[in-house]
Amino acid sequence: MNRDLRVLLAGNPNTGKTALFNVLTGGRSKIGNYSRVTVEKKEGVCQTPAGKQLLVLDLPGAYGLEGQTLDEKLTSDILLGRIETSSLPECIIAIVDASHLSQGLGFVLELKNLNRPMILALNMFDLATQRGLQLDLKKLSQKLGIAVIPTIATKNKGVLALLKAIDELVIFHSSRTLVQFSKNEGVNATRERFKEVDRILSQVIQKPIQASYWTEVIDRWVLHPFFGFLILILLFTLFFQGIFLLASYPMALIEAGFDVLAKWIHQLVQPGLLQSLLVDGILAGIGSAISFLPQMILLFFFIFLMEDSGYLPRATFLLNRFMEKVGLNGRALIPLLSSFACAIPGIMATRTIENRKDRLITILIAPLMTCAARLPVYSLLIAAFIPKKFFFGFLNLQGLVLLGLYGLGIILSLVVAWIFKRLLLSELNPSFIMELPTYKWPNWKNIAYELWLRIQLFIKKAGTLILVTSIFLWFFTSYPRSSFLEDGLGIEKSFAGVIGKKIEWLFRPIGFDWRIILALIPSFAAREVMVSALATVYSVEASGKKEANFILGQKLTEQWSLATGMSVLVWFVFACQCFSTLVVIQKETQSLKWPMVVLVYMSGLAYIASFITYQVVRRL
Amino acid sequence: MLKKLGELKKEERGKILKTCCLQANSKIARRLLEMGFLKGSEVEIKHDAPFGDLIVVAIRGGFIALRRKEANLVEVEVYE
Numbered sequence: 069m070n071r072d073l074r075v076l077l078a079g080n081p082n083t084g085k086t087a088l089f090n091v092l093t094g095g096r097s098k099i100g101n102y103s104r105v106t107v108e109k110k111e112g113v114c115q116t117p118a119g120k121q122l123l124v125l126d127l128p129g130a131y132g133l134e135g136q137t138l139d140e141k142l143t144s145d146i147l148l149g150r151i152e153t154s155s156l157p158e159c160i161i162a163i164v165d166a167s168h169l170s171q172g173l174g175f176v177l178e179l180k181n182l183n184r185p186m187i188l189a190l191n192m193f194d195l196a197t198q199r200g201l202q203l204d205l206k207k208l209s210q211k212l213g214i215a216v217i218p219t220i221a222t223k224n225k226g227v228l229a230l231l232k233a234i235d236e237l238v239i240f241h242s243s244r245t246l247v248q249f250s251k252n253e254g255v256n257a258t259r260e261r262f263k264e265v266d267r268i269l270s271q272v273i274q275k276p277i278q279a280s281y282w283t284e285v286i287d288r289w290v291l292h293p294f295f296g297f298l299i300l301i302l303l304f305t306l307f308f309q310g311i312f313l314l315a316s317y318p319m320a321l322i323e324a325g326f327d328v329l330a331k332w333i334h335q336l337v338q339p340g341l342l343q344s345l346l347v348d349g350i351l352a353g354i355g356s357a358i359s360f361l362p363q364m365i366l367l368f369f370f371i372f373l374m375e376d377s378g379y380l381p382r383a384t385f386l387l388n389r390f391m392e393k394v395g396l397n398g399r400a401l402i403p404l405l406s407s408f409a410c411a412i413p414g415i416m417a418t419r420t421i422e423n424r425k426d427r428l429i430t431i432l433i434a435p436l437m438t439c440a441a442r443l444p445v446y447s448l449l450i451a452a453f454i455p456k457k458f459f460f461g462f463l464n465l466q467g468l469v470l471l472g473l474y475g476l477g478i479i480l481s482l483v484v485a486w487i488f489k490r491l492l493l494s495e496l497n498p499s500f501i502m503e504l505p506t507y508k509w510p511n512w513k514n515i516a517y518e519l520w521l522r523i524q525l526f527i528k529k530a531g532t533l534i535l536v537t538s539i540f541l542w543f544f545t546s547y548p549r550s551s552f553l554e555d556g557l558g559i560e561k562s563f564a565g566v567i568g569k570k571i572e573w574l575f576r577p578i579g580f581d582w583r584i585i586l587a588l589i590p591s592f593a594a595r596e597v598m599v600s601a602l603a604t605v606y607s608v609e610a611s612g613k614k615e616a617n618f619i620l621g622q623k624l625t626e627q628w629s630l631a632t633g634m635s636v637l638v639w640f641v642f643a644c645q646c647f648s649t650l651v652v653i654q655k656e657t658q659s660l661k662w663p664m665v666v667l668v669y670m671s672g673l674a675y676i677a678s679f680i681t682y683q684v685v686r687r688l
Numbered sequence: 689m690l691k692k693l694g695e696l697k698k699e700e701r702g703k704i705l706k707t708c709c710l711q712a713n714s715k716i717a718r719r720l721l722e723m724g725f726l727k728g729s730e731v732e733i734k735h736d737a738p739f740g741d742l743i744v745v746a747i748r749g750g751f752i753a754l755r756r757k758e759a760n761l762v763e764v765e766v767y768e
Contacts, residue, residue: 131722136715168750170724199749258718259707262726277749284734287751293738385753389740499716499758501723504744504751 071113072120074156075234078147078179079163080172081129082378082505084191086110087514088163088221089126092230109152117228118235123156128419131171132258133178138419138427147182159185159237161230166196166218167277167506169203173265174258176212185237186214189230193218195506202275211268222511280506283378287504290382300386303379308408308474311366318362326355345542352600353538357530360596361523364440367409368522369515375402376510381502388500394482395489397426398500404430404481407437411649413522415656422499429488431656432666435649436481436642438474441595445640446470448599452621453633476641480673533648534594541590541597545604564589578639578675579632579682588645595645631685635678643674689766693731693745694756701732702764716758724748725762 079085093112110126127146128139135141145151147160162179164172176188190196190205209216215233219226289295330347337343374380380402388398396404399421407414414434421427450466457465544564560569567589568582575585587601603616606623624633644650650663657663696702707717707725724747725731734751735744741756 132718134715134718136719168748170726170748171722171750174722255714255717255721258721259726262721262724266726266728279746279749283751287735287744291735291737291744293736297738381753385735385737385742385744388742389737499719499755500742501716501719501752501754501758503723504753506750 070121071123071156073122073234074154074158075122075124076127076147076158076160077124077163078127078143078160078175079129079191080131080165080168080175082503083129083163083165083168083172084221084511085129085163086126086518087511088161088189088191088219088227089124090514090517091221091224091227092122092124114231116231116235120235122234123154125152130175132175137422142419147179159187159234161187161189161234163189163191166190166193166201167199167280169269169273169277170262170265173212173268174262177261177264180212180214187230187233187237188212188214188216189226190216190218191221193226194220194223195508196277199278199280200275201277202273204272204274208268208272211272222514283506286507287382290379291385296382296386300383303374307370310370311363315360315363315366319359322359322361323355326351326359341546344546345539348604349538349542350535352603353534353541353597354530355600357534357594357596358527360440360444361526363443364409364526365519365523367440368406368413368519371402371406371409372515372518373510376508376515378505378507380405381504384502385504395429395485396482397421397423397430399502400426400430403434404437407434407439410439410441411435411437411646412652415649415652418656425492428492428657428662429485431653431662432488432669433481433485435644435646435666435670436477436484438477438641439595439646441646442473442640444596445598446473446637448602448617448621449624449633449637452624453628453630453637473637473641476638480642480677484669484673529594529648534597537590537593537597538600541601541604544590545586577682578678579629579635579686580639580678581632583627584632584636591645593647595640598640598645629686631682634685635682638681639674639678641674642670642677644670689768691764691766692760693725693762693764694743694759696731696733696764696766698733698736698743700766701730702766704729704731704762705765706763708761708763717761720754720758720761723752724750731762731764 077085077089089110089112092114094114112124112126114122114124116122125146127143130140130143132140133144133147135144142151160179160182162172162176164176176186179186188209205216205218215236217226217229217233219230221227290299330351333343333346333351337346371380374383384398384401387401391398391400400418402420403414403417405414406417411434414437415431418427418430418434421430450469454466454469459465459468541564545562547562564586565582568586571585572580572582575581580588583605587598587605590601591598599617599620602624603620606620606627628636644667650667653663653666654660690705691702693702693704704725704727706727707720729747732746733743734746737743737753742753743756743759744751744753745759
């Protein structure tokens with residue numbers, strides 16, 4: 069489609085930029101990748117009242133054009149026309165939090181130097197006026213020399229006025245003239261710029277803003293040396309408990325849905341190769357992947373909730389000291405927390421860490437966090453090998469083991485971080501300056517929208533990577549087809565079986581036989597494949613998935629020793645059974661070295677840990 | 689009384705006199721300026737991280753968490 073204008077949304081972090089983007093584009097946007105730097109890019113389209121077609125680009129939040137973090141660097145590179153140039157004429161919508169005028173306007177003045185048509189959106193205007201701010205908008209517009217539009221993105225207010233203002237802009241091609249602009253203006257220039265902001269503000273502000281009353285009251289508890297930690301622990305307990313409790317219902321629903329689908333195919337397609345491929349290959353693979361989608365959605369939901377309301381920066385403040393002790397940057401908290409859902413968004417979230425080495429360490433340990441993809445494997449093996457025992461009437465042994473697996477991952481990640489910190493000789497205390505935004509009611513629409521984007525990405529993964537591995541797995545375990553198939557010996561003679569047997573000697577010390585190796589190979593693409601892979605290997609045939617998992621559990625109990633079961637569990641805590649993680653690490657570090665380092669250290673760790681587990685449990 | 693911002697105790701308030709700009713710290717100084725640590729801004733230490741060197745400073749209607757070490761680049765006239 070023809071576009072008339074490219075609109076760059078630029079502003080400080082926490083200004084509601086993404087909310088404005090979502091309102092402007094009405095959800096018609098997509099996450100893509102920037103050329104050259106593979107960083108998530110948000111792009112959408114919208115139309116002005118005069119009928120101009122806009123291509124809107126949501127830039128990562130920044131405080132200046134110097135680019136101190138990777139996110140900021142990306143923003144300044146695009147604004148300066150270094151990457152992602154477009155043949156379209158461009159304009160900038162600068163977004164400023166009306167409650168943080170001086171901070172925002174300092175960036176606006178810097179953006180003005182870029183000499184591009186620009187509009188200022190004073191966002192969250194309602195919150196600022198509630199806190200007593202009164203200012204002369206007309207005068208502000210005069211002083212800045214650009215249109216100033218008050219907006220409330222979350223309530224869809226001021227957006228039309230913003231679009232009208234775009235219609236009134238004088239558009240000219242300016243991207244070619246940008247190159248000479250120097251972004252290293254020096255401290256004195258920055259100081260002068262902010263002095264200028266103060267001069268302007270002193271003329272337009274009629275009544276200054278008051279500090280947010282509620283934020284102060286809440287922070288008195290949340291940042292309290294004792295109660296603050298209590299709240300933190302309570303919240304995180306609730307967080308993980310809630311996920312398991314709430315996710316179990318939709319998970320059952322999804323599994324039931326896939327069962328119906330499988331039965332339906334059984335009726336429609338004649339028994340044979342095609343049926344086997346559809347049911348045992350494709351449906352089993354995708355089904356097991358999709359069934360833990362609810363857990364991932366809930367995890368992301370809680371993280372977005374804490375982020376949107378303004379709690380996460382407080383948690384960072386409280387935990388900073390502990391994280392530094394083991395060699396982590398306080399800002400690593402959010403990426404590591406996201407990694408409990410999935411390491412991929414976690415690794416991408418490390419871009420807000422300024423120090424390069426700190427960021428690298430966070431990337432290296434993120435895959436050790438227990439992600440949602442490990443849970444299907446954990447629940448299968450725990451149900452099969454850990455007795456349902458209760459201590460003191462309420463402590464469930466199975467639950468304790470699960471908790472222990474989470475703990476194992478966390479503790480080892482801290483050890484690994486500590487070691488890498490020494491190996492990489494990172495400076496001990498990089499600077500730490502972080503804004504604590506005022507508390508806000510979470511913007512539900514925004515959260516729903518962000519979740520929807522995650523779901524789309526996930527389903528895309530299930531439809532491509534997992535689909536392909538499922539088909540491959542089915543092929544390698546079904547061919548060459550032999551007459552022994554009926555005796556259950558088919559797999560042993562298949563390609564996969566032959567490979568598994570060839571390398572069995574390597575895994576014998578950790579208690580794995582060729583069947584387990586056979587299931588591990590396809591699960592290297594994604595952990596969640598393991599369950600369906602085991603079902604294929606042990607040729608579990610059942611009409612329903614729930615039933616299938618139960619039968620599989622029984623088979624495993626019969627065929628594996630307790631030591632082997634424990635060994636496989638521990639293996640999944642540490643092993644890097646996720647190809648996508650390695651790809652993302654390669655993209656984010658722009659080198660092949662670091663994904664190799666992750667693969668090697670995680671495999672080594674997994675082997676050693678499984679070896680110890682197997683040998684110890686065997687002798688008990 | 690003249691003090692460095694990082695030396696202030698919890699609940700002490702003051703007015704910024706100067707934000708230093710040693711070349712070695714230019715990055716940090718710029719970030720401080722961007723966050724509003726300019727001459728004339730009023731500051732108050734709101735919170736003190738337990739076991740740590742982080743503080744929360746109220747400035748220009750907002751709250752900034754930073755290390756005492758970095759806060760020491762800012763000179764403050766402390767209110768009695």
